Amino acid sequence: MNFTLNILGTASALPTVNRYPSAQVLDVRGRLFLIDCGEGVQMQIRRSRLSLLKLDTVFITHLHGDHTFGIFGLLSTMSMLGRKTPFHIYAPEAFGPILGNFLSSFGEGFNFEPVHHTVKTSGPEMIFETRTVEVLAFPLRHRIETYGYLFREKMPMRNVRKEAIWQYGLTLAEIAALKRGEDVVRTPDSAEILKSADLTYLPYEPRSFAYCSDTAPFPELASWISGVDLLYHEATFPEEYGHIARATFHSTTLQAAGCALEAGVKKLVIGHYSSRFPDVNFYLDEVRSIFPDAVLGREGMKIDVPLVRPGR
């Protein structure tokens, strides 16, 4: 039942000796979601001891090279490893010809289909779901078409308190209804009502993660990612470089922290650091000055979002 973010790359446009371009893997109960695909991502996946064979979906935010160039080696390696099942790529429309050109030059011998799903939305919209997770895309404000992604567990079925089962002699049908959140009208004539809210509890709080890179700050963003357990927000520049952040449609440390604060998120991790700064420890001081529960993303870092069981 883990919900773990793996950080594979924290560089911005120019990688450094120690920082790889953007890529992260969110592991939701063993299901892996790759987010962005910077150069070297296949090596970084191996270094993080994640299985390439378990990956079947990537969400690409935008088509700048530092978020995209790793897809070519990743797909080629999947082919050489014998992949047969489709690999799903959620990305803006312009990824279509990029994929087509790649396959025509390098796709010989591919025995699987890389499937491009076009992401296009002007507000939060569900673009993907499984039985337990849903993914929403929402627009960011960058120099080219860019989307952020919100991953969240679906609301689980409620559990019926054990003592209630005995106290009321609940039938299986009544238990099923109560678990779905429905109240049970026991005897129509006496109108005895067993309320789901009284007899059941949520086994755990659904967890959520939002990925926001690359973006300038804008008013709607905080409401779209409101209350997530973990927020990755780019902080390309320290506060002193706000003018460059503005010119390039990026965020500063304080803008990332401000978004986290306004959205009421539980924890913030930053990244996408400018190559001007080999040491970014001072970024964290700036971020924590207004949002204390923040960490610096680092290659190889794993951040667990623990399961919280609400009081019964």
Place this chain on the structure above:
Amino acid sequence: MNFTLNILGTASALPTVNRYPSAQVLDVRGRLFLIDCGEGVQMQIRRSRLSLLKLDTVFITHLHGDHTFGIFGLLSTMSMLGRKTPFHIYAPEAFGPILGNFLSSFGEGFNFEPVHHTVKTSGPEMIFETRTVEVLAFPLRHRIETYGYLFREKMPMRNVRKEAIWQYGLTLAEIAALKRGEDVVRTPDSAEILKSADLTYLPYEPRSFAYCSDTAPFPELASWISGVDLLYHEATFPEEYGHIARATFHSTTLQAAGCALEAGVKKLVIGHYSSRFPDVNFYLDEVRSIFPDAVLGREGMKIDVPLVRPGR
């Protein structure tokens, strides 16, 4: 006056946690030549403390991804670093559309021209030269069109022995002729001949490096790279895997060593190791069993070819 090979990647098709795909930089007296361009090459160049700004030429052997995918990040980074001068890419014909597609998707804002020079030859042919170096391309035997490259210093002008200048009272014109290797006929009537071979010496032996990846062995290769100071020859497989080498048009340890022996090269470095083998030390034992002056290529390795001054 250095002549130094920098090894950036020793992986074959599948990179591993420690091995990057193929790329090397030959530094001839400060002029850098990039050879192959595997994913992550821009990071590996930085790690080897080579300057991206000093690179202006790459020689790509063939268009398999593990020799090519790094070109995209490399060109993008050069653009972001403000490059204005052309970058020259020697590669097979099929690189043309790859470059065109790349530029149409990712080339916005490029202020320099990546220039593709088509390599196409059925035997050794000079494709590039400067005042001091020449580069020959020659075909290799792989699954797709593939070329090896031979880098060699040009023959230097001869030096005139100091004592001869005084002994014969040489004029500047006579010295210039002797340096060019021409004999000087001093006095036409007495037919006194000053022989260049007697009065001059070679200041140093021109150095050479051959790069052979990827290839199955074939008879002509040894003669094409005969006597080079340093040979890089792929050795994807140990001897026991000869059947896989044959099937994939690669070489084994003993085939690489056999080529070095037959060509009479001074030193051999191998690479392009199969991902089956995290530890390739045993490759070296196999190679040295028939060619002792061999080393295992490793990421970050630098191999100097020293200047040899022949006896005067």
